[in-house]
Amino acid sequence: MSQDGAGVDLEKSLGYLLKEASSALRAAMEEVLRPLGMSVTRYACLELLAQRPGLSNSELARGAFVTRQSMNVLLQALEREGYVTRPAEAPVGKVLPTRLTPRGQQSLEKASVAVRSVEVRMLAGMTGTEQSDAFRILKSMIHSLRDGDDGS
Numbered sequence: 001m002s003q004d005g006a007g008v009d010l011e012k013s014l015g016y017l018l019k020e021a022s023s024a025l026r027a028a029m030e031e032v033l034r035p036l037g038m039s040v041t042r043y044a045c046l047e048l049l050a051q052r053p054g055l056s057n058s059e060l061a062r063g064a065f066v067t068r069q070s071m072n073v074l075l076q077a078l079e080r081e082g083y084v085t086r087p088a089e090a091p092v093g094k095v096l097p098t099r100l101t102p103r104g105q106q107s108l109e110k111a112s113v114a115v116r117s118v119e120v121r122m123l124a125g126m127t128g129t130e131q132s133d134a135f136r137i138l139k140s141m142i143h144s145l146r147d148g149d150d151g152s
Contacts, residue, residue: 032114046108054097
């Protein structure tokens with residue numbers, strides 16, 4: 001509680017705890033990805049492209065939680081380094097669909113193993129039921145915040 005009694009008690013704030021967990025997860029992911037020459041954002045971009053080939057810059061930015069400008073810079077670097085391909089001209093409209101190259105797929109496979117090890121470590125103290133419950137609860141929170149559902 002703040003000194004004047006009007007603040008949020010960080011010891012009891014679920015939002016603060018979620019942010020702390022998010023920060024700890026990101027730090028752990030960065031730690032295992034760094035030796036592979038990868039960041040969390042780069043990994044997220046490659047993972048999104050593996051699961052949904054042809055996503056646009058805007059769709060990738062939303063999925064990786066970065067700005068379109070940041071994603072564009074990343075995509076240019078990934079293309080230069082041979083991890084992704086984008087057509088010179090948009091086949092339809094303005095969207096340049098991006099796809100992984102074999103090099104990008106190989107890099108992603110190594111990174112996925114590293115990231116999975118972090119998730120396994122994060123969930124190690126939980127039973128299968130607790131893991132399922134946590135997943136369900138977090139999805140419900142996301143849904144409530146995005147859709148404005150007050151839970152009633």
